[in-house]
Amino acid sequence: MNVSETIFRRVQLAAELADELMSNSRTGMAWSGLFLSAPRRTGKSTFLREDLQPALERRGALVLVADLWKNSDVDPGDVIVDTVRQALAAHQGVVARMARAVGLERFGIGGFSFSIDRVGLGKGVALSDALAELSDRIRRPIALIIDEAQQCMATRRGNNAMFALKAARDELNFAHHGLRIIATGSDHVKLRMLLGSREAFFCATERALPVLGRDYVDWFRARHDIPDTLGPDVLERLFARAGYRPEVFESAAIAVGRQGFGGPNAWVSLERTIDELMANVHAPAMRTVDELPPIDGAIIRVMATSYEMFAGFSAETMEAYRRVMNRLAPEPSARLDYPEVERALERLVSLRLVWRSVLGLHVVEDPTFAVAMRKAGMLDVVKGTPGAKLTLVTSNKDGLSVA
Template identity: 45%
Template sequence: MPTEILYHRPALAQRLAKLIMQVAVGSAASSGVFLAAPRRTGKSTFAREDLRPALEAAGAIVLYADLWKDLTKDPGVVIVDAVRETIGRNQGYITRLAKASGMDKVTVGGLSFSLDKIGMGKDIDLTTALTALSDESRQMIVLMIDEAQHAITTDEGVAALFALKAARDELNSSKHHGLRVVCTGSNRDKLAMLRNSKDQAFFGAAMVPFPTLDRDFVEWFCTHVDLPQPLDPANVFVLFQESGYRPELLGAAADEIRFDLMLAPENVPERFAELVRAQAEELNANLKKVIHSLTPIQSAVIRVMSAKGEDYAPFEAPTMELYAKAMQRAGIDPAEIRVEVPGVQQALIALQEKKLVWKASRGVYAVDENVIVDLLRGDGLLEGLY
C-alpha cells in the first residue's frame, strides 16, 4: 500500500525523456542537460517519480545520485557510489569489469572482485566502469545528479564531474551506446557554474528552466485533499502563487485543518488561506531575522553579492567600494567605515555558516537561495549597488 499519494506529470516526463535521449544533428543533450528550479517546488519528486521511470521506459539504464541527501558525504563519493550500486546488481557487469582489471577468473560476491576497485584513482576508473555497463547492457545510460551544484564545493566532487565528462565523450562515440548526464539544481546561478566557462566539465550543456507546478496540480490537490469542506481551485491557485509554488505549504495547511477538531466545516476555506499565508510569511520572517542580525560588513557583503549576481568579484577594488557604499547607505558614519580584505573574508565565512552564502571549491561565491535576493530587493536594500 502506498504511503503517500503523489501528483504525477507523465506528459512532461515523456517529453523531457525524449529530449534527453535524442540523437540528432544540433542536439545539445549529449553535452548534458541542466534543470533549474527553486527548492521545495517539486523538482526532486518529479525527477525520482516521473522522469526516471520515463527514461527507463524509453530504454535507458538510469543511475541516480542525490547530493543533498547526506551532506556529510563528499559529492564525489556519492556519484561513484551510484555507479557502483548499478554495476553491483548484475554479474555480467562485474565479470566484464574484473577482466578489465586483469583478472582471468571471477568470484562474484566480493571475494575476488570488490566494487571498491571502481572510482577515481582506483583500479577501474569511471570511464572503464560505465563503458562496461554500456557494452554489457547495450543501452543508453542516464546519470541523474540531484542538487548537482553541490559537486563543485569539494575537490573530489569537481574531479568526479571531469571523470564523467571523459566517460561521456567516450560513451557518446560510435563504439558504445551513449551517456547522458542530467543535473538538477535549486539555484540557477550556482548550477550555471558547472557549464558557463570552458574550464568547467559541462561547458555548453543545455540549461532548462524547470516548469513550476500549475493549475492542474492545484485541481488535483483540491480533489484529493479530503477536507470537511471543498476548496475552490481558483482561490487555492492564487495562494499557491503567493507562496512561491511550494506544494508543502498547501499540504501543511491541510494537515493543520484536519487536526483542528473545533473548526466548523464552513470556515475551512478561510482558515486554509490564513494558514498558507501565515506559513509563507513565517518562512520569510525567519530569514529576515537572520539578515537583520548581520554585522554591518556582513550585511554589506550579502547585499552587494545579491546586487551583482554572476558579476560578483569579492575582492576587486570596485566591489570593495560598493561595500563601503552599502555600509554608508545603512547609516554607518563614513569616518568609521573600514573595508579591508581580511574583514570581507571573515564576513564571507560567517555568511556561509548562516546558510546565506554558498561557495564553490575554486573560490566562487553565490547567494544560497534566490528568495534572499528577493527579500533584500523588496526591502530596498539593493538600490544603488548595481
C-alpha cells in the same frame, strides 16, 4: 497511503523529456545532457524520482541517481563515484561473490579486471572506463541523474567528477550504448556556471522545469473536500502565492479546512495562512542575518541586491560593503580590506547563507532568500549606496580576476 496517492504525477512531461533524452540524436539533450532548474521546494526531486526515473526505465535505460544534497558531509565527487561503484556492484553480483568466495578482491568484467574500490577519480580505473564496461555488459543506455548538480562546483573532487563524467558521456554516446546525464538545481545562476564555456557541460540543454500548475490544483481539489467558493482559479492564484510549493499550499489548505472553510471569504483565511507559512520559510535565516557582525551583514545585503548576486571585490563594490557596514555598525570604520571580506565570506559560507564554488565565486545560497530579504525591508539599508550593482569578479588563491 502509498506515494502515488500523495503526489500528483507528471506523466506527460516525464514522457516528453524521456523521449528526447533517449533518442539517438547526436545533438541536444540526448548527446550533451539536460540541466533542469526550478525554484526551491517546487518538486524537482519528486519529479526526478517519481516520474522521470520510471519513464527512462520504461524506455530501457539503467538509471543511476546521485543526490548531492542527501548527505552534506560527503564530498559530491565521492557521491558520484559511489553511485557508479554501486551500479557496478549491482551488476557484478555473481562475479563479485565468486571472487570474494575465493578470497580475491579482484574480479573481471568482460576480460577487464579490477576491484570496485579502484574505480574513481585519479584511481586505477577511470569512471569513463568503468561506465563503458558497464554499458557493454548491460547493452543498454545508462542514465545518470545528478540532483543538486551545482554542488559539484563547490569542491575540487566534485569538479573533477564532472569532467570525468563529461569524458564518460562523450565515450559512451560515441562508441557504446550511451550515457544520458540529467542534472538539476534550484538556482539557474549556479547551474549556468556549470554550462559555461570553460566548464564540463558546455552545450548541455538548460531547461526550466515547469512549476506545478492548474492540473495539480485540480488534482488537489478532487482529493479534498474543497468548497465551490474555492474554485480552481482562486486556488491556482493562491498556489502561486505559496511560491508554487505544494507543502506550503497543502498544509495551509488542510489547516484552514480543519476549522471549516467558512463562507464566500474562505480564500481570505487561506491566503493569510499561506502568507504566514511563507514568512516562516525564511524566518530562521533572517534572524541569523540580523545577528551577523556588521561586515558580514553588509556583504550579504549587498550581494542580495544584485540580480546575479555574485560577491565582488571591485573598488566600487568594496566601497558599497563599507558604506552598508557603517550604516549597520555603531562605530563607523574608514577602511575595509580584502582579507576581512574574505574572512566574512568564509563565515557566510559556513552559515550556508552564501555558496562558494571552487573557483572562488560567491553567490547567495538561496535566491528566494534574497527576494524575502528585499520584501522584509532588510535591503533598504543598501539603497543609494554606490557600487551596489556588482560586477562579476572572482577571487581565488592566485588573486583576483574579472570574468
